Amino acid sequence: MSAHARQLSSADLQTQAPAVRQAFAEEALRSIKELLIAVNVNGKILFCTRKAKEKLKIRSGSHLKNTLPEFWPNVQCTLKDGSARSDLHFKKLNRSFVGTIIPVTDQQTLLGALCLFEDNWKSTEISRQMLSVPELSREFNEIFNSCSEGLWICDAKANVIWINTASERLNNIHRDDVVGRNMKDLVREGFVDRSATLEVLKKKSKVDMIQQTRNGLKLMITAKPIFDEKGRLFRVVVTERDITEIEKLHQELKEQTAIRDQFRTHMLEMQMAKLESRRVIARSPCFVNTLKQAMKLSKVDSTVLIEGESGTGKGLIAELIHRYSNRASRPMIKINCGAIPESLVESELFGYEKGAFTGAHREGKPGYFELADGGILLLDEIVELPMSSQVKLLRFLEDGHISRVGATVSRKLDIRILATSNRSLESAVNQGEFRLDLYYRLNVIPIRVPPLRERRDCILPLVYHYIQHFCKKYNINRPLRFSPDATEALLAYPFPGNVRELMNLCERMVVMYEGDRVDLKDLPKEFFSYKKLRPLPFSLELENQPLHRILEAVEKHVLKNAMEKFGTQARASEALNVNQSTIARKLRKYGIS
Secondary structure, three states: OOOHHHOOHHHHHOOOOHHHHHHHHHHHHOOOOOEEEEEEOOOOEEOOHHHHHHHHHOOOOHHHHHHHHHHHHHHHHHHHOOOOOEEEEEEOOOEEEEEEEEEEOOOOOOEEEEEEEEEEHHHHHHHHHHHHHHHHHHHHHHHHHOOOEEEEEEEEEOEEEOOOHHHHHHHOOHHHHOOOEEEEEEHHOOEOOOOHHHHHHHOOOOEEEEEEEEOOEEEEEEEEEEEEOOEEEEEEEEEEEEEEEHHHHHHHHHHHHHHHHHHHHHHHHHHHHHHHHHOOOOOOOHHHHHHHHHHHHOOOOOOOOEOOOOOOOHHHHHHHHHHHOOOOOOOOEEEOOOOOOOOHHHEEEEEEEEOOOOOOOOOOOOHHHHHOOEEEEEEOOHHOOOHOOOHHHHHHHHOOOOEEEEOOOOOOOOEEEEEEEEEEHHHHHHHOOOOOHHHHHHHOEEEEHHHHOHHHHHHHHHHHHHHHHHHOOOOOOOOOOHHHHHHHHHHHOOOOOOOOOHHHHHHHHHHHHOEEOOOOOOHHHHHHHHOOOOOOOOOOOOOOOHHHHHHHHHHHHHHHHHHHHHHHHHHHHHHHHOHHHHHHHHHHHHOOO
C-alpha cells in the first residue's frame, strides 16, 4: 500500500462507512501509550490500549469484574451515580496501581466509563525524589561545610557556583563576596594569587599547585574537571588544604637534618683525613694476622669486639674496618663510654624527647645512635658503660630498636656496632661489672690487638715513621738517627704504653733534641736498663763449632724465650709465624717443657 493510500484526510473519513470509522477510532485508542480501558454500563470491556493489555493482563470482551475484581466496585459506583473517581489504589500481579474513573455520557445518558491507570511504583518514586531534593540539598550542604578542607565549585566559564565554610575561613572571605563572580576577576583583585580553576579550563585535566592567601596561609590546591555524558567540561571542583604548619615543620626538619648531615659529613672527613695521614706499620706476624682479620671483617656487618692494652691501636683497627666496609660513605661515630658522666650516658647515647627532663632542649635531641644510622657506632671502653645503659644496648643488639628518653615509641635503626676494651670483658663479667648476656652479644667476633712488646719487628719502623711525621709537622729539616746502643734499648724496652708511648717519645726527641744522632744517654732514664739485649748462652765466635750446632743453639734459645713470654704453644706459634705442630715437635726435640 502506498503512503498516499495510508494517509487519509478527514474528508475521506467522513465519506467512509460507519464501520470503517469505528475501526479507525478503536485502533487509534489502542495506540495510546497509557493504561486505558473503556467499559459499557454493564462492566464489559469494550476496548483497551496495548499497554493496559500488557500490564494488566486484560482483553476486550471480558468483564471488568472478573479481570480486576479489586477495582470493579469503584467502577460500579461510577456507573450508578455518574461521578468521576480518582486516586484509587489496587494491586494486580504483585504490582501497585493508581486508577482514575471518568464517566462517558451522551446527552445526559450514561454510556459507560473510561478507566485510566498509572503504575504506582513509578509515581511513588517520582514523588519521593521530588520530596527528597530539598532534603538532599541540605544534607550535602551540611556535609561539605563540615569538611576541614576547603571546597570550591565553578562552572565551565570559571564562575564560582559555591564554596564551603572551610574555604571562607582559609581565604578570609565571605561566600557572598565570591559566589557568582569569575575567577579571573578574583585573581585580578587579589582574593587569590593564582587560580587552579583557570589552569584546569586550559589543560582539561587535573591540576595541583601551591597557593598563597591574603592572610599569609599556604594552601595545597587540587582541581579536577567534571565532564558530562557527552564529554563536555561543565564543572571544576577545587579542594584546598592548609599546609602552613606542615611547611614550617618540614622546614625545621630540613634544617635539623642539614645540621646533622653536616656534622656527620664533617666527622667522616676528619676520620678519613686522620686515617690517610697514618700509615699502618705491620712487620710482626702477629700484627699482620690482626690486620688480615680486620680486613676480612670489613666485608660483613657482624658485631666486633676489639680487645687490647691501652695504646695498642684498637681505634686504628676500627677505622680500617670502617674504611673498607660498605658503610664507608657514612660516618663512624666514636663514643668514649668512660668520658660521659653516668647521669648523662643514656640521653647522650639514645637522645631524648622535648620536656624529658629539666634543662632539656625544647625540641629534643638525637643521640649518638641516631647520628650513626646507616653507619658504624664505635663504643670505646665499653666496659665503662653503666648497667642501666647496658640493658638498652642489649635490646638494640637484639631487635635494632632504640627509644629516646621520655619517648613512648621506639624507632628502627641500621647500625653496625664495634666495641673496644682495654680490660678483659670476661673478667668484668666475673666481677659483676658487666652483663653476661651483653658480653655474649658483643663477643661475636673478637679481635686481639697485640701489645708492642709482642711485635718488636714493628718498633724501629714505627720510630722512624713518627720521627719523620713530627719533623714534617714542626717544620724541622734535620735528620735524626739513633746510635746502636739507643737502638738496642728501644728494641729491648717493653713499652707499657705501647704505640702511644712510642709516639710521645718520638715527638719529644724531635722537639727537644738539637743534634742529629740520638745516643742512649739522650733517651729517658727508664731506657737505660735495656742497653743490651739478652745475650745468647754461647759465643758465636767459638771456633770449631759447625753451623748446624750454632743454628740449633739459636733455635733452642728462641723457643725457650718464646715459651717463657707467651706461655702456650698456640700463642708462641702465632708470634713465630709457624704451625703449632712445629713448635710442639721442636720443644720435644730440645727437651723444653
